[in-house]
Amino acid sequence: MAEATIRDVARYAGVGVGTVSRVLNNSPSVADTTRSKVLSAIEILNYSPNQTARRLSSGKTMAIGVLVPFFTNASVVRRLQGIVEVLADSDYDLVLFDVEKTQNRDKLLTNIASRKMVDGLLILSLRPHDRDMQRFLQAELPAVLVDANHPQLSRIVVDNVWGAETAVNHLIDLGHTRIAYISDYRENPFNFSPTSDRYAGYCHALQAAAIPYNPNYYREGALDREEARHLAHDLLTLREPPTAIFAYSDTQAIGVLQAAQDLDLQIPQDLAVIGYDDIETAVYLDLTTIRQSLYESGVKGAQLLLEIMQTPLTEPVEIKLPTELIVRKTTMTSEVIYTA
Amino acid sequence: MAEATIRDVARYAGVGVGTVSRVLNNSPSVADTTRSKVLSAIEILNYSPNQTARRLSSGKTMAIGVLVPFFTNASVVRRLQGIVEVLADSDYDLVLFDVEKTQNRDKLLTNIASRKMVDGLLILSLRPHDRDMQRFLQAELPAVLVDANHPQLSRIVVDNVWGAETAVNHLIDLGHTRIAYISDYRENPFNFSPTSDRYAGYCHALQAAAIPYNPNYYREGALDREEARHLAHDLLTLREPPTAIFAYSDTQAIGVLQAAQDLDLQIPQDLAVIGYDDIETAVYLDLTTIRQSLYESGVKGAQLLLEIMQTPLTEPVEIKLPTELIVRKTTMTSEVIYTA
DNA sequence: CTGTTAGCGCATTCAC
DNA sequence: GTGAATGCGCTAACAG
Numbered sequence: 001m002a003e004a005t006i007r008d009v010a011r012y013a014g015v016g017v018g019t020v021s022r023v024l025n026n027s028p029s030v031a032d033t034t035r036s037k038v039l040s041a042i043e044i045l046n047y048s049p050n051q052t053a054r055r056l057s058s059g060k061t062m063a064i065g066v067l068v069p070f071f072t073n074a075s076v077v078r079r080l081q082g083i084v085e086v087l088a089d090s091d092y093d094l095v096l097f098d099v100e101k102t103q104n105r106d107k108l109l110t111n112i113a114s115r116k117m118v119d120g121l122l123i124l125s126l127r128p129h130d131r132d133m134q135r136f137l138q139a140e141l142p143a144v145l146v147d148a149n150h151p152q153l154s155r156i157v158v159d160n161v162w163g164a165e166t167a168v169n170h171l172i173d174l175g176h177t178r179i180a181y182i183s184d185y186r187e188n189p190f191n192f193s194p195t196s197d198r199y200a201g202y203c204h205a206l207q208a209a210a211i212p213y214n215p216n217y218y219r220e221g222a223l224d225r226e227e228a229r230h231l232a233h234d235l236l237t238l239r240e241p242p243t244a245i246f247a248y249s250d251t252q253a254i255g256v257l258q259a260a261q262d263l264d265l266q267i268p269q270d271l272a273v274i275g276y277d278d279i280e281t282a283v284y285l286d287l288t289t290i291r292q293s294l295y296e297s298g299v300k301g302a303q304l305l306l307e308i309m310q311t312p313l314t315e316p317v318e319i320k321l322p323t324e325l326i327v328r329k330t331t332m333t334s335e336v337i338y339t340a
Numbered sequence: 341m342a343e344a345t346i347r348d349v350a351r352y353a354g355v356g357v358g359t360v361s362r363v364l365n366n367s368p369s370v371a372d373t374t375r376s377k378v379l380s381a382i383e384i385l386n387y388s389p390n391q392t393a394r395r396l397s398s399g400k401t402m403a404i405g406v407l408v409p410f411f412t413n414a415s416v417v418r419r420l421q422g423i424v425e426v427l428a429d430s431d432y433d434l435v436l437f438d439v440e441k442t443q444n445r446d447k448l449l450t451n452i453a454s455r456k457m458v459d460g461l462l463i464l465s466l467r468p469h470d471r472d473m474q475r476f477l478q479a480e481l482p483a484v485l486v487d488a489n490h491p492q493l494s495r496i497v498v499d500n501v502w503g504a505e506t507a508v509n510h511l512i513d514l515g516h517t518r519i520a521y522i523s524d525y526r527e528n529p530f531n532f533s534p535t536s537d538r539y540a541g542y543c544h545a546l547q548a549a550a551i552p553y554n555p556n557y558y559r560e561g562a563l564d565r566e567e568a569r570h571l572a573h574d575l576l577t578l579r580e581p582p583t584a585i586f587a588y589s590d591t592q593a594i595g596v597l598q599a600a601q602d603l604d605l606q607i608p609q610d611l612a613v614i615g616y617d618d619i620e621t622a623v624y625l626d627l628t629t630i631r632q633s634l635y636e637s638g639v640k641g642a643q644l645l646l647e648i649m650q651t652p653l654t655e656p657v658e659i660k661l662p663t664e665l666i667v668r669k670t671t672m673t674s675e676v677i678y679t680a
Numbered sequence: 681c682t683g684t685t686a687g688c689g690c691a692t693t694c695a696c
Numbered sequence: 697g698t699g700a701a702t703g704c705g706c707t708a709a710c711a712g
Contacts, residue, residue, distance in 0.1 A: 003454070003479070005689060016699035021691055029697060048454035052401060053689030055392045056704050063435070071424050077417055084411050084438045093457070094436045095403070098424045114343075114388035117433070139343075254624060281621045284594060345705060356683035361707055369681055393705030396688050 004045040013041035024049055063093040064305065065118035067108065069126050069190050071098045073223060074251055074279045075294050079124055079146055082298020090306060092119070099126070102189040113139045120309045122146060122301055127193050128153070142308045146301035149193050154308060154316040156301045160194045163290045163323040164201025164246070165208075167274045170288070170325055171244040172209045174332065176272060179206065180217035180235050180242035182228055182252055198248060198276070217242050221252075228255030229262075236263055236271070243271060244331075250275035250282045250289055257285065257330065273330040286329035293321045344385040353381035364389055403433040404645065405458035407448065409466050409530050411438045413563060414591055414619045415634050419464055419486055422638020430646060432459070439466070442529040453479045460649045462486060462641050467533050468493070482648045486641035489533045494648060494656040496641045500534045503630045503663040504541025504586070505548075507614045510628070510665055511584040512549045514672065516612060519546065520557035520575050520582035522568055522592055538588060538616070557582055561592075568595030569602075576603055576611070583611060584671075590615035590622045590629055597625065597670065613670040626669035633661045 006024075010017040015034060022030050023038040030038075041047070055061050066083055068076055080096075087094045095118055099105040109128060112121060113135035121136070121143040128136075128145075133152050136143050145155035171179050181202045186195045206213055219235060221227040228247060235242055236259060247253035253275030257267065265271050275282060278291035300319055346364075350357045355374060362370050363378040370378075381387070395401050406423055408416055420436075427434045435458055439445040449468060452461060453475035461476070461483040468476070468485075473492050476483050485495035511519050521542045526535045546553055556578060561567040568587060575582055576599060587593035593615030597607065605611045615622060618631035640659055 003456070006691095007689080010699095017690075018692075018700075019698060022698085025691080031697060034697080046454070048451065050689055051455045051457050052392060052395045053704095054691075056396045056688085056706090057690045057692080059691095059704070061392060072421050081412050084436065088438045088440065088444065094438075096424065096434045096436050098428045098434075100428065104428065111388065114386070115391045116343075117391050281624060284621060285624055346707095347705080350683095357706080358684075358708080359682060362682085365707080371681060374682080390705055393688095394707075396690090396704085397706040397708080399688070399707090 003050075004047040006047075006049065008045055009038065009041045009047050012045060013037045061116065061119050062091060063095050063118045064090075064302075065095045065097055065112055065121045067097045067099060067112070067121065067123045067126060069099050069105075069124065069192075070223070071096075071100075073125075074281070075249065075277045076124055078279065078294035079298040079301075082295040082300075083122060083146075083302045084298075085295075086299050086302035086306070092306075099190075105190065110135065113141050120144075120305045122305055123148060123153075125192060125194070126190050142305060142312065144301050144305040144308065146297050147194065152316060154304060154313065154318070156297045156304065156319045156321060158194075158292045158297070158321045158323050160197035160323075161201040161204065163276065163292065164198035165205045166201075166323070166325050167246050167276065167290050168202050168205035169209075170327070170331065171246065171272055171274060172205065172211070174244070174272060176244040177211050178214075178217070178240065178242040179211070179244045179246060180219070182231050182235075182245060182247045182256065183218065183220040184223045184248045184252075185220050195248070202246060223249055223251060225251050225255040225258070228252035229259045230255075232256040232259035233262065236260065236265065245271065245273050247273065247275045250277045250279045250287060253287055253289065253330075254281065254285065257287070268329065268331050268333065278326055282326075282328075288328045288331040289326050291324045291326045297321055343390075344387040346387075346389065348385055349378065349381045349387050352385060353377045401457065401459050402431060403435050403458045404430075404642075405435045405437055405452055405461045407437045407439060407452070407461065407463045407466060409439050409445075409464065409532075410563070411436075411440075413465075414621070415589065415617045416464055418619065418634035419638040419641075422635040422640075423462060423486075423642045424638075425635075426639050426642035426646070432646075439530075445530065450475065453481050460484075460645045462645055463488060463493075465532060465534070466530050482645060482652065484641050484645040484648065486637050487534065492656060494644060494653065494658070496637045496644065496659045496661060498534075498632045498637070498661045498663050500537035500663075501541040501544070503616065503632065504538035505545040506541075506663070506665050507586050507616065507630050508542050508545035509549075510667070510671065511586065511612055511614060512545065512551070514584075514612060516584040517551050518554075518557070518580065518582040518584070519551070520559070520585045521588075522571050522575075522585060522596065523558065523560040523588045524563045524592075525560050535588070542586060563589055563591060565591050565595040565598070568592035569599045570595075572596040572599035573602065576600065576605065585611065585613050587613065587615045590617045590619045590627060593627055593629065593670075594621065594625065597627070608669065608671050608673065612672075618666055622666075622668075628668045628671040629666050631664045631666045637661055 006017050006020050010020045020038050097108050109132040123145050125147040127148045145153050184195050219231040221231050245256050256273050260271050275287050275289040278289045282289045346357050346360050350360045363375050437448050449472040463485050465487040467488045485493050524535050559571040561571050585596050587596050596613050600611050615627050615629040618629045622629050
């Protein structure tokens with residue numbers, strides 16, 4: 001038995017396809033009697049409208065794309081969960097685009113815009129090129145950036161400079177002067193802006209405290225626990241090792257903790273560690289960190305996109321989410337613990 | 341400037357739309373000269389084929405649906421990462437369906453099958469109803485179950501009975517007899533089969549060791565850390581508290597660890613704890629657990645689905661993934677630690 | 681090899 | 697209110 005089409009329903013109900021379509025779309029201008037005839041035909045034939053056909057003729061895809069770099073990244077996942085939460089209650093499908101490789105990124109951004117694959121786009125932690133912007137604007141594709149910045153796009157951001165400064169100031173307040181920073185790659189193909197912002201925050205804080213910047217104390221590597229572990233190992237085996245390490249992400253901070261354990265260092269006596277994100281694991285490990293509202297950023301981003309899709313904005317808006325220092329055991333001894 | 345269509349390209353290149361279509365689809369039967377004419381027209385007009393139209397006329401959506409219960413669940417996320425990894429290299433888009441609520445589930449399963457929303461479907465940790473099966477078969481929708489079981493569908497499974505037995509046997513081997521089990525709800529609207537399997541494993545192991553089943557030592561609650569923490573608290577404040585707790589998931593085991601901490605119990609001396617899954621956090625917390633190949637289950641599931649979509653199977657296959665006991669510090673004292 | 685044509689299934693005009 | 701006709705943009709089958 002082949003799938004029933006709108007035509008089958010029309011024939012069975014003894015009406016025209018137009019009427020069936022009206023019933024499907026809850027048009028008010030259908031007599032109750034015909035409506036029920038159609039509905040029962042639909043029931044009997046077990047009919048269900050074909051999405052694709054509906055999309056083509058209506059010109060809308062009823063789908064929202066979410067562009068995600070490194071889906072294995074804990075903070076990205078958390079943001080995505082917020083997005084899922086919002087979209088699940090909407091009428092839109094969620095199409096997930098993962099861009100691990102740069103070439104994927106370019107191909108995708110080009111296609112998504114010009115092929116009308118989605119009605120709206122959320123871009124996580126990724127700054128689009130200017131040429132992609134042209135495509136979005138030209139295709140009139142509503143898009144919202146989450147955790148990334150571009151003057152021409154609406155966006156959900158956090159103040160990464162402030163966050164990093166706060167982290168480093170916390171270490172300085174505790175008396176540290178040999179403060180290292182393990183960063184993500186600042187020069188990355190994804191144009192990831194938080195990286196340079198946090199670096200700036202690190203530098204500012206040192207400068208404000210008149211602590212000279214020590215190039216040896218700056219390391220960068222992939223956003224990966226193992227790599228951070230190695231970088232931290234290098235730092236901690238310097239002739240004059242740092243007494244505190246600020247890590248770009250909690251994931252990397254965990255690598256630092258492992259390196260400290262490898263070297264039998266006491267936390268926080270021998271080494272203070274502070275991360276960034278406040279992912280769930282940070283709680284269990286009692287990791288001092290900078291909390292950013294990951295989940296909420298996804299929620300806000302999705303909500304904003306839905307609004308924009310309904311009533312386009314005249315110019316991009318920016319929603320800034322708060323950032324907060326969460327002090328736990330990796331920077332301060334236990335008598336002053338913050339309890340989650 | 342309106343989007344260019346295939347007709348514009350054809351006109352500009354001075355050929356028929358059929359030829360343009362052939363060029364787009366890399367048909368070998370196009371003369372090199374005409375091909376290049378078409379290609380340059382495409383370039384100049386900045387043309388890019390409309391996905392939806394292509395889908396309608398070809399009858400394929402070039403999309404794969406992934407049905408996910410509770411996207412906030414760590415193990416689900418891990419499996420999904422495996423799926424994403426595979427699909428990113430395919431030509432298929434990934435449409436994510438989250439079903440937190442039961443009503444969503446039913447509506448989705450019905451629609452996905454009958455509306456031809458996707459060419460293939462991956463269902464995570466969810467056992468479809470028989471009536472949904474009918475829809476899949478009728479719609480000839482290739483589907484693969486990951487971490488769920490149904491005789492009519494191909495599936496990636498693990499032996500949950502064996503896994504739970506192994507966990508409990510480990511505790512028994514360590515001399516425990518007062519062994520509690522904190523489970524997910526066995527009666528759940530999602531027909532989640534691992535729940536009953538692990539319960540069976542728990543019971544078997546006790547029985548084989550001639551340890552009487554103590555109803556007081558069985559608790560169930562949501563797959564949630566906080567809830568597990570409360571359940572564990574109840575268990576640990578019994579007049580005769582258990583000396584070991586087996587938790588349905590690592591997430592719940594972490595809740596148990598917190599409860600132990602709340603009560604100032606030493607792990608593993610006062611209480612042994614074993615989880616299930618081996619999520620990343622388990623490593624950091626040195627949690628003894630049953631490892632199942634979460635990521636790999638996603639990879640295998642996606643690969644299997646792609647195969648089935650290419651060449652349909654005559655009957656469902658079952659791929660069983662291994663399960664492994666990972667002993668860490670929450671069950672044994674440190675001199676015999678397993679190091680990750 | 682290539683142009684033409686007929687749908688794909690539905691929404692949306694129009695007349696009635 | 698309702699039916700018939702037109703087109704969304706493309707693929708595929710059919711002639712040439």
